[in-house]
Amino acid sequence: MKADTLSVIREGAAAKGDVLATARIAGIMAVKKTWELIPLCHLVAACHITMDFNLLSESNEIEAVCKVGCTGRTGAEMEALTGVTIALLTIYDMCKAIDREMELHSIALWEKSGGKSGDFKREG
Template sequence: MLTHINEKGYAKMVDISEKENTTRVAVATATISMTNEALEKIKSGQIKKGDVLSVAQIAGIMGAKNTSNNIPMCHQINLVGCDLDFEIDEGTSSIIIYATCKSLGKTGVEMEALNACSIAALTIYDMCKAVDKRMVISNIHLIEKTGGKSGDFKY
């Protein structure tokens, strides 16, 4: 049975009213690869639009908070925490983004963590595109999640 299809075959949002409130945590990642020049400009604060990673941090949090506006079947959830971390990999000239989202509710926060990573990566792209239009956003995926009926998951 498809949970997002009603009896007439149309899309619907799943009713979660009978589910228990539990603590739920999800961690996701994304990678943005770029030229050495772009990475060096980010590290040295020479991107004209400002502090790239600080802006991407805020954008990622905003992305997590607005997930239900971007993904049609996502429930609006009350995030109780969201944090992003950035790992600079000079060997591959890339930035690895990690987002951790937490809620106390009836549905998981996987999409919020994934959306946070995606928006942070897109923000980095936007801020650096004048230096490198060939940046590649890749490897967006869930690393782990805890809580909820389906149990824990680790990639």
């Protein structure tokens, strides 16, 4: 995003309100609705959800990190990926009037444990 856009977000001065607070709520809500959005995705009872943001001034980026904990026999990676994606789309929606050149990129699973397919940790 543009440096000015990141400044508006950091200062809480967006016309639509607190961008990161709204994006956090959107991401958490998306985690809870993942099974309704993605065909054949299991309903996961999430017992712990965090949605955090890192503002990276040197690259004019916002890193969104969603962590989902659950009990049961399935992983929650789809829920975490959905949470990140919806949070980033919310940031775009709230700031598009000042910066239509924003990009969403590099959405990826970094780590998971449990579930049928077992544990995973991205290298690098």
